[in-house]
Amino acid sequence: MNRTDNNQIEILFVVLGFLLLIGFAVWIKKIFEIPLDIAINTGIKIVIWIALISFIIWYFRSNFNVIKLTTPLMLSLLWCSFFPILDYKAGIQDNFPIKIEPEWYGTAFWQFIIFLAINGIGYGIIYYQNKRNNDYY
Structure with a gap:
């Protein structure tokens, strides 16, 4: 008799x-x-966002x-998952005794500007495509 109620495949x-x-x-x-x-x-974070994007597409x-x-x-939220790498590369470290000025890509201002740029360009392309496909203006 074949029993299929084991949990070995889930554990695998x-x-x-x-x-x-x-x-x-x-x-x-x-x-x-x-x-x-x-x-x-x-x-x-990257795996979670890619899984979420894949689920939405599916x-x-x-x-x-x-x-x-x-x-x-x-895509802009996927960009946000790269913030720890950018902070580390920019010189932002919590355990470092001397506070140094981070690079431009490590500041929250520029990370937010790039977030807005991804959204603005993406939704601008969508707006342009919708406006171009409509016969009326």
């Missing part, structure tokens, strides 16, 4: 997902040359307008 998927997340964090660590704790923090695959209208927002 959890372990495989954890190993892939650690592998992704090590890859981020090597690419950006950052400490492992920052890479894990950033890697978890769930609303028949309604392209929802995908089109949420893409700039999702």
Whole structure:
């Protein structure tokens, strides 16, 4: 008799997902040359946002307008997951005894400006496409 009520496959998927997340964090660590704790923090956020974007695309695959209208927002929120890497590269470190002036990309002002630029350009393209496709002005 075949029993299918065991939890071995779920445990296998959890372990495989954890190993892939650690592998992704090590890859981020090597690419950006950052400490492992920052890479894990950033890697978890990136995986969550990519999973959320993939879910929205899969769930609303028949309604392209929802995908089109949420893409700039999702990309700008994906940009926000890179903030720990930018802060580290800009010189913002909590345990450093001397406070140094960070690079421009490490300040919250410019990170917010880039967030707004991604949204503005994305929704500007959507507005231009909608305006161009309409026959009336």
